[in-house]
Amino acid sequence: MPPEGRTTTLTPARPLAATRHQRGPRLGDLLVQAGAITSAQLERALKEQLAWGGRLGQVLLSLGFTDEVRIATAIAKQLGLPAVDLDRAQLPPNVTQLLPLELAERYGLMPLGAKPVEGRLLVACFDPTDAGAQSAAAKATGLVPQVHVATATSIDRAIRRYYYGDASPTPSDARFTVTRNTMDPQLLTRSERDLTTRVAELEQKVEALTALVQKLIPADG
Numbered sequence: 001m002p003p004e005g006r007t008t009t010l011t012p013a014r015p016l017a018a019t020r021h022q023r024g025p026r027l028g029d030l031l032v033q034a035g036a037i038t039s040a041q042l043e044r045a046l047k048e049q050l051a052w053g054g055r056l057g058q059v060l061l062s063l064g065f066t067d068e069v070r071i072a073t074a075i076a077k078q079l080g081l082p083a084v085d086l087d088r089a090q091l092p093p094n095v096t097q098l099l100p101l102e103l104a105e106r107y108g109l110m111p112l113g114a115k116p117v118e119g120r121l122l123v124a125c126f127d128p129t130d131a132g133a134q135s136a137a138a139k140a141t142g143l144v145p146q147v148h149v150a151t152a153t154s155i156d157r158a159i160r161r162y163y164y165g166d167a168s169p170t171p172s173d174a175r176f177t178v179t180r181n182t183m184d185p186q187l188l189t190r191s192e193r194d195l196t197t198r199v200a201e202l203e204q205k206v207e208a209l210t211a212l213v214q215k216l217i218p219a220d221g
Contacts, residue, residue, distance in 0.1 A: 027056050027075070027129045031066070034074030041065040057127055057152065068126075068151035075128060076149040084124050086110060086154040091162060099123070101163050103140055107133035110158045112148060119143055124150040124158070 028042040037045075037060060045059045052059075060066050076083040091112060098111040098121060107130065112122035121143035125133060134145045150158075160166045 027127055030078045030129070031060070031071060031074050034078050036070045036074040037065050055127065068153060072126065072149045072151050079128055079149075081128060082148050084112065084148040084150050086124060086150050086158040091158075096163050098141065099137060100140060101159075103136055104159055104163065107136060108152055108155055109133060109137055110150065110155045110162075114143060115146075116143075120146050122146050122148065124148045124155060126150065126152040126155060 028037075028046065031037045032039055032042055041060070041063070045056060045063060045065065048063065049056055049059045057071055060071070061068065072083055075081070089112070095111050095113060098114050099109060104110060108126050110124045112124055114121050119142075121137060121141050123134075123137060123145045125147060126149070127133070128147045128149060134147065137143075137145050
């Protein structure tokens with residue numbers, strides 16, 4: 001059981017047990033239902049994810065199909081969860097004692113406070129459909145997570161601010177986010193952007209050649 005922390009004044013969220021039945025739809029389905037992305041964009045992103053790995057939210061961002069705020073807003077609305085602006089929220093100084101840094105960085109979670117008497121842990125995350133992250137937090141703390149939705153980059157900054165005592169990433173790692181270890185497209189060098197463009201062009205050529213080969217191969221029987 002972690003040390004008692006001061007409870008935040010954030011809007012109470014539904015506990016994990018109360019929202020489990022609502023998290024049946026996958027993240028992509030939720031975003032399509034909320035109008036944040038189209039079905040075609042989701043299909044493209046899922047193909048990219050299958051080919052290269054990574055989290056769906058980050059894939060959608062890297063493809064430029066949507067932005068973090070739209071994703072967070074759509075998720076919060078669809079799941080009936082409160083959203084929190086971590087750049088403006090004032091959290092208790094001892095909030096870092098509520099969740100180990102390793103888990104916060106691995107799963108992209110930021111503790112907001114606790115209600116020890118109720119056995120609740122207030123936590124912000126980018127993807128509330130990630131049951132594994134909430135399960136890990138519950139196992140590590142012995143508390144039931146009450147989820148708030150926040151953008152991934154604001155969670156990164158909060159982790160830096162409260163766990164590291166630094167409001168922003170250092171220049172040496174500024175091109176990578178803390179929780180996702182994903183390159184920020186805006187900070188790519190010209191050569192890196194050129195390489196990314198060439199890779200995309202090669203992928204398109206491979207897809208075209210694959211389609212041509214499939215047409216040339218006679219069907220069985």
